[in-house]
Amino acid sequence: MPEPHFAYGVAVAPGSAPVTAVPATAIPATAVPAGDGADWYGPERWGGWEGPVPPPRPPHWHRPPEWDEPPARPARRLLRWIIGIAAITGLALLVAAAGLAAIVGSRNPAPRASATAQANAAAPVPPGGILGESAEASTEASPTPTRALSTQEIVATVNKSVVNITSTLGLRNTRVAGTGVVVGNGGLVITNNHVIAGATAISGVAVANGRTFQASVVGYDRSHDIALIQLAGASNLPRLGVADSSQVKAGDPIVAVGNAGGQGGTPEAVTGSVTALNRSINAQDPDGGGSRRLDGLIEVAADIKAGDSGGPLVDRAGRLIGINTAASIDPRDQSPAGQGFAVPSNTALGIAGRIQSGKASSTIHIGPTALLGVAASDAGGRTQGAEVTGVVSGSPADRAGLENGDVLRSVDGQEIASAADLTSAIDLHHPGDEVRIAWVDRSGRTRSATVRLATGPAG
CATH class of the missing domain: 2.40.10.120 (Thrombin, subunit H)
Incomplete structure (x- = not known):
């Protein structure tokens, strides 16, 4: 199958x-x-x-909006006034011509767009x-x-x-x-x-x-x-x-x-x-x-x-x-x-x-990925959390004393119930951020430390 x-x-x-x-x-x-x-x-x-x-x-x-451009110099105002009058006159003639075209068009209607062309009309671009x-x-x-x-x-x-x-x-x-x-x-x-x-x-x-x-x-x-x-x-x-x-x-x-x-x-x-x-x-x-x-x-x-x-x-x-x-x-x-x-x-x-x-x-x-420096899986049995299955040598986790078998329980006060929770919690931070982590070690003792996150691989 x-x-x-x-x-x-x-x-x-x-x-x-x-x-x-x-x-x-x-x-x-x-x-x-x-x-x-x-x-x-x-x-x-x-x-x-x-x-x-x-x-x-x-x-x-x-780019800056148009109204941020410097104002026109006074010497150009008369020229712009003359151009404006000409533009208004031209617009009036254009409207009259459009009206005549509309009358002619109503007598000889253009063919409708084909179904294919309508189906291919560009849809609005989403936000x-x-x-x-x-x-x-x-x-x-x-x-x-x-x-x-x-x-x-x-x-x-x-x-x-x-x-x-x-x-x-x-x-x-x-x-x-x-x-x-x-x-x-x-x-x-x-x-x-x-x-x-x-x-x-x-x-x-x-x-x-x-x-x-x-x-x-x-x-x-x-x-x-x-x-x-x-x-x-x-x-x-x-x-x-x-x-x-x-x-x-x-x-x-x-x-x-x-x-x-x-x-x-x-x-x-x-x-x-x-x-x-x-x-x-x-x-x-x-x-x-x-x-x-x-x-x-x-x-x-x-x-x-x-x-x-x-x-x-x-x-x-x-x-x-x-x-x-x-x-x-x-x-x-x-x-x-x-x-x-x-x-x-x-x-x-x-x-x-x-x-x-x-x-x-x-x-x-946004930006580079923060790294604690552990591999983890969902903890089973004695306590809920993310169980450490590997520690990167020299990483923040290694310097904090985390070892295989330890179970991470929280990051900056956010409860960790699974390996996915740990990933999501670290994703909220960036390299260089200091976070407080709490875990239960293999002997069952609760421990905590403040670590500075490193730069890790993407995504």
């Missing part, structure tokens, strides 16, 4: 056969130093590796839709096709806005490949959080020009599996047009594009249709970590593959309606099983817009 997976994990969709998340494709990383086998993330500086992922650029400032360096860019509408586009035309257009992403997971001695979509000026790219989670370095190849760029994480939202990254030094990359995903309905034809198999080069595309809306799945990390629920997804019938994670799901006009996040995988041979899931474009770009604006929340993290 097909098994649904979350894009870089394992997911189960209620009421269907198990589905396997679309894993970001693993790539051998011979240049990455081997770790000690512990299944946790840690800062890449420890162990003599390269420095941390560079911090993101601050949000762009809008935070297309990200740009000015207020004008954030409300830019997608081009309106005058006819139905072929799959080849859609793919040729969409590919120009695709980025093939490679994340180096330093402590895991591997790399993973996924996909991103250019959505803003200056190389802003949206992708899945799981594509960059645990990365100690990120690079992206813009399909539009074949150039490779180093990338930094602007921010992410684990709960919706969305991340916004910045390609350093990128400019003039084509942005993908956006549709209003609230108008998507079952039966709509779609095209999914991505870095299938992590092979790089020209992205691959598959066609299909929307089969359901507002779907929920429980996604589990591929390394056996905790699961995470994703809600409100678009379900499609399409052979989305490993490596497509973070890629664009588009309508038949080539406009973005979702970010590919999960797909069904046949457990017998790990081949695509014809079922996929995508985060709707309204949701994904709304989150990206808040990230770019620097608006952190209980789920949205």
Whole structure:
């Protein structure tokens, strides 16, 4: 039976056969130093590796409004008055001409737009839709096709806005490949959080020009599996047009594009249709970590593959309606099983817009990731909390005296009932923050310490 997976994990969709998340494709990383086998993330500086992922650029400032311009000089007022009179006279003549044209038009009505042209009308861009360096860019509408586009035309257009992403997971001695979509000026790219989670370095190849760029994480939202990254030094990359995903309905034809198999080069595309809306799945990390629920997804019938994670799901006009996040995988041979899931474009770009604006929340993290320096699993038996299963040597946790088998109970007064709670609590902080942690050691004694959080891998 097909098994649904979350894009870089394992997911189960209620009421269907198990589905396997679309894993970001693993790539051998011979240049990455081997770790000690512990299944946790840690800062890449420890162990003599390269420095941390560079911090993101601050949000762009809008251009000043027109009324901030200096007033006109008095010497020009007479000239402007004369021009104004001429403009009014011209406007009157134009209105008269328009009236005459309306009369003629009423006698010879123009033919109505075709059903195809009406269906391809550009939908309103959602709040935070297309990200740009000015207020004008954030409300830019997608081009309106005058006819139905072929799959080849859609793919040729969409590919120009695709980025093939490679994340180096330093402590895991591997790399993973996924996909991103250019959505803003200056190389802003949206992708899945799981594509960059645990990365100690990120690079992206813009399909539009074949150039490779180093990338930094602007921010992410684990709960919706969305991340916004910045390609350093990128400019003039084509942005993908956006549709209003609230108008998507079952039966709509779609095209999914991505870095299938992590092979790089020209992205691959598959066609299909929307089969359901507002779907929920429980996604589990591929390394056996905790699961995470994703809600409100678009379900499609399409052979989305490993490596497509973070890629664009588009309508038949080539406009973005979702970010590919999960797909069904046949457990017998790990081949695509014809079922996929995508985060709707309204949701994904709304989150990206808040990230770019620097608006952190209980789920949205802005900037570099803070690190305590432990691996943890849900505690069982004697006490509730996050049980330590690994400690990074020299990390804040190590200096505080945490050891394997200890159970973390609170961070800055926030109760920790699970490993996921610990992740969420640390996500509210940034490198350099001081936090008070409390735990129960292996002997059953309650202990506490104040630690200064370090800089850890992304996402």
